[in-house]
Amino acid sequence: xxxxxxxxxxxxxxxxxxxxxxxxxxxxxxxxxxxxxxxxxxxxxxxxxxxxxxxxxxxxxxxxxxxxxxxxxxxxxxxxxxxxxxxxxxxxxxxxxxxxxxxxxxxxxxxxxxxxxxxxxxxxxxxxxxxxxxxxxxxxxxxxxxxxxxxxxxxxxxxxxxxxxxxxxxxxxxxxxxxxxxxxxxxxxxxxxxxxxxxxxxxxxxxxxxxxxxxxxxxxxxxxxxxxxxxxxxxxxxxxxxxxxxxxxxxxxxxxxxxxxxxxxxxxxxxxxxxxxxxxxxxxxxxxxxxxxxxxxxxxxxxxxxxxxxxxxxxxxxxxxxxxxxxxxx
Amino acid sequence: xxxxxxxxxxxxxxxxxxxxxxxxxxxxxxxxxxxxxxxxxxxxxxxxxxxxxxxxxxxxxxxxxxxxxxxxxxxxxxxxxxxxxxxxxxxxxxxxxxxxxxxxxxxxxxxxxxxxxxxxxxxxxxxxxxxxxxxxxxxxxxxxxxxxxxxxxxxxxxxxxxxxxxxxxxxxxxxxxxxxxxxxxxxxxxxxxxxxxxxxxxxxxxxxxxxxxxxxxxxxxxxxxxxxxxxxxxxxxxxxxxxxxxxxxxxxxxxxxxxxxxxxxxxxxxxxxxxxxxxxxxxxxxxxxxxxxxxxxxxxxxxxxxxxxxxxxxxxxxxxxxxxxxxxxxxx
Numbered sequence: 001x002x003x004x005x006x007x008x009x010x011x012x013x014x015x016x017x018x019x020x021x022x023x024x025x026x027x028x029x030x031x032x033x034x035x036x037x038x039x040x041x042x043x044x045x046x047x048x049x050x051x052x053x054x055x056x057x058x059x060x061x062x063x064x065x066x067x068x069x070x071x072x073x074x075x076x077x078x079x080x081x082x083x084x085x086x087x088x089x090x091x092x093x094x095x096x097x098x099x100x101x102x103x104x105x106x107x108x109x110x111x112x113x114x115x116x117x118x119x120x121x122x123x124x125x126x127x128x129x130x131x132x133x134x135x136x137x138x139x140x141x142x143x144x145x146x147x148x149x150x151x152x153x154x155x156x157x158x159x160x161x162x163x164x165x166x167x168x169x170x171x172x173x174x175x176x177x178x179x180x181x182x183x184x185x186x187x188x189x190x191x192x193x194x195x196x197x198x199x200x201x202x203x204x205x206x207x208x209x210x211x212x213x214x215x216x217x218x219x220x221x222x223x224x225x226x227x228x229x230x231x232x233x234x235x236x237x238x239x240x241x242x243x244x245x246x247x248x249x250x251x252x253x254x255x256x257x258x259x260x261x262x263x264x265x266x267x268x269x270x271x272x273x274x275x276x277x278x279x280x281x282x283x284x285x286x287x288x289x290x291x292x293x294x295x296x297x298x299x300x301x302x303x304x305x306x307x308x309x310x311x312x313x314x315x316x317x318x319x320x321x322x323x324x325x326x327x328x329x330x
Numbered sequence: 331x332x333x334x335x336x337x338x339x340x341x342x343x344x345x346x347x348x349x350x351x352x353x354x355x356x357x358x359x360x361x362x363x364x365x366x367x368x369x370x371x372x373x374x375x376x377x378x379x380x381x382x383x384x385x386x387x388x389x390x391x392x393x394x395x396x397x398x399x400x401x402x403x404x405x406x407x408x409x410x411x412x413x414x415x416x417x418x419x420x421x422x423x424x425x426x427x428x429x430x431x432x433x434x435x436x437x438x439x440x441x442x443x444x445x446x447x448x449x450x451x452x453x454x455x456x457x458x459x460x461x462x463x464x465x466x467x468x469x470x471x472x473x474x475x476x477x478x479x480x481x482x483x484x485x486x487x488x489x490x491x492x493x494x495x496x497x498x499x500x501x502x503x504x505x506x507x508x509x510x511x512x513x514x515x516x517x518x519x520x521x522x523x524x525x526x527x528x529x530x531x532x533x534x535x536x537x538x539x540x541x542x543x544x545x546x547x548x549x550x551x552x553x554x555x556x557x558x559x560x561x562x563x564x565x566x567x568x569x570x571x572x573x574x575x576x577x578x579x580x581x582x583x584x585x586x587x588x589x590x591x592x593x594x595x596x597x598x599x600x601x602x603x604x605x606x607x608x609x610x611x612x613x614x615x616x617x618x619x620x621x622x623x624x625x626x627x628x629x630x631x632x633x634x635x636x637x638x639x640x641x642x643x644x645x646x647x648x649x650x651x652x653x654x655x656x657x658x659x660x661x662x
Contacts, residue, residue: 045439047543048418048599076600078421078439078459112543118602121411121485121494147460148414227488278364279546283536285360301535302361 012067012241012261014111015058019046023106024081029164032088033133034100035073038108039081049076049113051144052137052204052232055084056111061094068095071136071206071232072113073165075143082110085164087133117204117232119144124200126152127193129215131186131207135165137232138206142172152176155193157186157211186211190218204230242297245321249273249330250292264316264326273330275316282318289316293327296320341620344385346375348613349592350621351549355630357639359524361532366545366594373623380430381545381594382423382477383609388450391478391500391559398499398560399471404507405499405562408470412495415483415603417459420469422598422605423477448476470497477607479594482506484514484537484604491537491604493517498562500610502552502589503644505563522638537604542597552643553652554589557612561589573644577651583619583659586652587612588628615652619659629656 021038029035040046053076054069070084086099102108117137119126126145130138138154145152154173157180158166169177178193180186194203194215203224205215212231219229241261247268248255258267265287268275277287282300296314307313316328350372370378377383399405408416421439424446428437436447442459457464465472473481474497482496491514498506509517514537518530525531540546554561555572576585594607619625632645632653640646 048421049542050600050602078441112541113599114541115602118486120487121415121601121603122487144414278362279536280365281536281539283361283532284363286362301532 011058011109012056014056014114015067015109018056018109018111021082021108021110023102023104023108025104026102029085030166031162033085033162033164034088035083035085035164036099036102037081037083038110043080046079046082047112048078050115050118051076051140052117052119053113053115053140054117054137054232055082055113057084057095057099058109059095059098061098063094066093066095068099069114070099071140073136073139075140075147076113077144077147082113085133085136087164117206117230119150119204120202120228120230122200123202123228124151125198125202126150127197127201127203128152128154129157129190129203129205129207129211130154131157131211132159132162133164134205134207134211134232135163135169136206138204139165139169139172141204142169142176146172153178153193155180155186155189157181157183157189157207183211187214187218190215194219194222194224202228202230206232242320245323246325247321248293248325248327250327251330258320263318264314264320268316268330275330277317280317282315285315287315287317288313290329291326292329294325295322296326297322341374342617344387344611345613345617345620347377347383347385348372348374349377349549349590349611350374350624350627351551351590352627352631355627356634357631359521359527359529359639361529361536361548363533363536363546363548363595366547366596372621374621378547378592381547381596381607382426382430382479383592384427384431384434384450384478388478392475394559395474395497395499399474399497402564404564406471406474406497407506407510408495409511412483412485412603413460413462415485415598415601416469416473416495418598418600418603419481419483419605420473421459421600422596423473423481427476446476451475470495473497474499479607479609481608482606483598484606486538486602486604489538490514491534494603496606498608500559500608501562502550502554502591502610503561503563503566508563520642522642523636537595540595540597540604542599542602545594545596547592547594550591550593552589553645553648554587554612555585557587559610559612573647577648582648582651583616583655584614586615586648588615588618615655615659619656622660625656625660629653629660632656 022041024039025037027035054071056067056069059066059068073083086096088100089096128138128141154177160181180189203219205212216229244260245258246255247258256267256271258264275287278284285302290313295311297320298308299318300315366381369376424437428435434449438445445456447454462468480498480500482493484491485494493509514534555576561569576582590611592609596605598605632649640649
């Protein structure tokens with residue numbers, strides 16, 4: 001699955017801290033879907049990942065660079081390559097066209113694997129629902145479930161003639177795979193399956209927005225608790241690089257630029273102005289600064305709502321400025 | 331502000347590497363987390379460049395742990411759903427050890443087949459990731475024989491963290507057997523003030539957002555009589571009375587130790603479980619006073635520590651005696 005997460009491009013932190021990989025193989029998976037296998041130039045081991053993880057991929061499109069999230073299709077155990085499968089979308093921002101245009105030897109910047117769709121260790125059973133290209137994280141789940149002997153069932157809905165990874169799923173899952181050709185068949189199977197599941201079953205769904213909504217609604221109608229329903233969420237919060245602004249130092253009188261994608265704390269450090277800090281994620285409270293003019297955009301979880309609305313302090317490791325200038329007590 | 335004479339080069343290694351935990355004269359709970367591998371300068375030296383620290387106490391600490399586990403196997407616990415997490419943690423720790431100490435340790439992995447070499451223990455062993463039988467004592471216990479750190483694995487589900495596996499032999503007055511299977515928030519229920527300060531909620535939120543490959547660490551502290559590593563709730567009858575006896579003992583500065591835990595928090599890449607490593611360092615008051623800035627700082631911390639925190643840490647009986655000795659040593 002894919003989702004566009006950014007249009008006006010500045011290389012965000014997860015990509016700056018990511019990996020430059022080389023395309024080893026490109027193959028057609030099914031109608032309109034290609035798989036790309038990426039590896040290190042050295043062919044050495046890559047970071048392991050939780051089943052259902054995705055990577056952010058920097059896609060150079062004619063209209064500008066975008067960042068798309070694509071699920072990894074392996075189990076995550078001791079990988080030497082990262083494989084993604086991408087559906088071509090004519091009306092998109094060019095991300096899928098970029099992926100489809102890759103050839104072996106091309107270099108691609110990707111983030112480290114991220115996860116918002118992990119299996120539940122205590123589940124007695126996993127029901128994994130996939131629609132079309134939504135099979136990619138489900139494939140990853142199934143690989144890991146087979147490896148660790150976790151009970152699961154896959155409901156795979158696809159259009160006739162367009163079922164990415166179908167053969168691999170059949171070999172991997174055997175009778176645990178239920179195939180549904182077409183939307184209506186999948187809907188009937190969902191009703192059938194979600195009506196009777198053992199206690200402690202967790203439901204995972206990946207597909208179009210409408211399939212996800214319909215699946216979750218069916219489960220709710222049968223009384224499934226919210227805590228057992230999971231759908232793929234691409235984590236985009238950490239991506240927002242924020243607007244550039246200028247910080248004015250009230251006591252020393254200087255002014256410094258804080259570019260987009262650089263935190264206020266980093267901008268101060270670059271100029272040799274150290275602020276005591278620990279977590280650099282807006283939770284510990286150590287780097288708190290007093291604000292003497294301007295309005296902060298608070299992005300931390302340390303300050304109380306009252307402190308935030310008072311506009312008199314901010315955590316420079318994550319928070320920024322609403323306007324072009326912010327004055328702090330330094 | 332006075333400057334300590336640059337005599338710290340003469341200090342023993344374990345003093346120079348001691349993770350002195352007090353940035354201020356007054357101590358209060360906070361979410362004192364910082365990125366792992368950050369070197370931290372102290373008045374006597376520095377620490378923190380590595381996640382796993384193998385030092386002169388390596389074999390001694392591991393022997394002590396084995397003895398505790400023989401006496402009380404309940405210090406090692408694992409819920410059945412944690413098999414993948416335990417294997418993931420073992421792989422992570424062995425990889426880290428081999429990278430940090432290539433002169434002593436080597437780790438080779440081909441698919442799931444692994445070979446681990448530890449020259450400090452004259453050990454070489456082959457095993458298969460995922461096959462519990464391939465390590466005689468199983469992956470959980472085996473991990474506890476390779477690092478001085480105690481460790482716990484927290485599973486993330488239903489938006490919370492659950493302590494579902496670990497080997498805790500050097501606990502500072504808590505019980506693995508009691509806490510296993512509990513969520514993070516309940517485990518920290520007894521910590522005075524922390525919940526009201528919002529520290530527990532914020533810490534859990536922070537841990538939930540942690541990404542693999544981003545190790546973090548924090549320190550915690552208490553005090554211990556003698557170089558006793560096992561001060562768990564289970565062994566309370568063995569050490570509790572020393573806390574009163576030490577007050578009038580002329581050997582107090584040698585018996586009483588500042589006990590610092592360096593705790594690392596690392597996501598297990600294959601499962602998303604949180605690996606919580608706890609490495610315990612002990613330094614006697616006399617060793618500590620050899621670094622004047624440390625002696626003065628600890629005396630201040632002990633003098634001003636609120637009563638409820640002193641009670642919770644179990645140091646209320648002797649903290650005044652300790653602060654007095656440190657002040658006298660500083661004046662001398």
